[in-house]
Amino acid sequence: MLKGHQSWVFDSKPTIVASAAVGGPFEGNGALADDFDIISEDLWLGQDSYEKAEKALLEHACERAIQKSKIQKEDINFFFSGDLMNQIISSSFTARTLGIPYLGIFGACSSSMEGLALAAQLIDSKAAKYVVTAASSHNAAAEKQFRYPTEYGVQRPPSAQWTVTGAGAAVLAQNGDGPKVTSATIGKVVDMGISDPYNVGAAMAPAAVDTIEAHFRDLNIDASHYDLIATGDLGKVGHELANALLEKHDINMPTDIFTDCGLLIYKKDQPSFSGGSGCGCSATVTYGHLLNRMRKGELKKILIVATGALMSPISFQQKESIPSIAHAVSIEM
């Protein structure tokens, strides 16, 4: 149900009956390795291209989540998925494998929460019994498409982020055990004129703050409602900027509950520069680590604010700045 201008409150509390996260070798050496269902030591996942490797990641995440849910694939009504590849081929080819009626989405790295918000909306309004939502990214496929092939060895500035090789998936149902999706806020595009594709964290921070502000306003709550608020993939540079912007907007945000999936996923000694990014970042951290913490009782109420940089290599070449967006979803145990 609509709440305020751009938020939904899900009175029926759709349940995440199962979720799964899969990752690559860099993630397997990361800070959250234990929260992945499957870690592949092979960046290629046995495929002959990075694009096909990404599809394999996404398939594995969806299949594992469905398996854990004990729901028959044939009973699942809809599949939401998004990724960074041109024409979201990872998602569409995975939809071919799964055979579930498919709604492709694109919000760059905000796709994870765009999908979860829409999935919960369908469940809440009885437009679906079961929905799978997923998102993926692959470091080498994304670098090749957006920047340079990694083999080329281009030096990266400290503001650059490390695209996560991983996929996360969740199965939602009208009832059952598990974390509940309680509300969502759909973001507006915010563009402060930043055009450096090696600094998307800074481009996306204002969008994250705009959505957090809208969420609090629409739901008439503040940060104290949550145990944890995590942005998607602002990284170190974007997280600092988000903190500064929240302060400027007079939004109280205790530093001990405010974090970023891109800051959580890797160890400090890994060369991830400003932190993790990619659709797989918020998807794996949320559907793996954070939901696991909820299931263990460590967290009761969380807000995930997935951020997306809605650029393309063409828009960058044509001197456009980076339109950014963030979608927020609250999950309660």
Next chain:
Amino acid sequence: MLKGHQSWVFDSKPTIVASAAVGGPFEGNGALADDFDIISEDLWLGQDSYEKAEKALLEHACERAIQKSKIQKEDINFFFSGDLMNQIISSSFTARTLGIPYLGIFGACSSSMEGLALAAQLIDSKAAKYVVTAASSHNAAAEKQFRYPTEYGVQRPPSAQWTVTGAGAAVLAQNGDGPKVTSATIGKVVDMGISDPYNVGAAMAPAAVDTIEAHFRDLNIDASHYDLIATGDLGKVGHELANALLEKHDINMPTDIFTDCGLLIYKKDQPSFSGGSGCGCSATVTYGHLLNRMRKGELKKILIVATGALMSPISFQQKESIPSIAHAVSIEM
């Protein structure tokens, strides 16, 4: 509300309170020229790239539809949009211009009806008061990205289709005058192994038939329920194949009500080969021509089955076949 496995019935009958279609010079010389709100004689729309020209088309369609609806832009809750450009930049940059909370979608040329289905679902479940949904394509931008730059002068086979330069937009509300969205069926990915990007009509025909079959099954109706059933952009080759497949599946489909937006949009003497295609094809034909016919009382009940070829140049180069999809939406006056 869910009906059957993959369909929604919208009991509250969300209303298309306004719609608009804009087109380029080839569309201005086409069979449906009078049904476009704006025709640009300039393929560049005054921009310095075809990509920016596509964005301009989409902005014009959305702004005109909103203007006709007499609803304030600030009152519109959500904007669904999709297009063929990498990372759907036409949609995301238009979302930046509009400033409406934005849900990016990708279903290739099925995006028009994916957006309309989701928009109607939000309105029907009271998750939105007003929603804009739109889709666009630009012939030269699409040719450059998917095949060859038009300037290169590659010869096209007769099965090739002509990507429509155009954008269509609709404004939906809970009440008001205008055609009502009554149901929708979300398609599965169907892939019969066709990999020729110059013959997407044949690749998509089985997906269209699969969705039509699911629609009839879920709603327990047959073709006689409708005055007109139009697929998105199968073109001549795909339309003939769809007819043959429907017959093979024992689905009665009177030839006088079954058509294709890609067959309607151009004149016979225009060199469109197999017919129109692109996200702008079903979007402009539906939101312009077909809704105009409904408003004039010529049509009472129509079903639009927008088709999408979910490939990318990369997936083609990697020898993948073309996964296809179709989403159906019924509109009644």
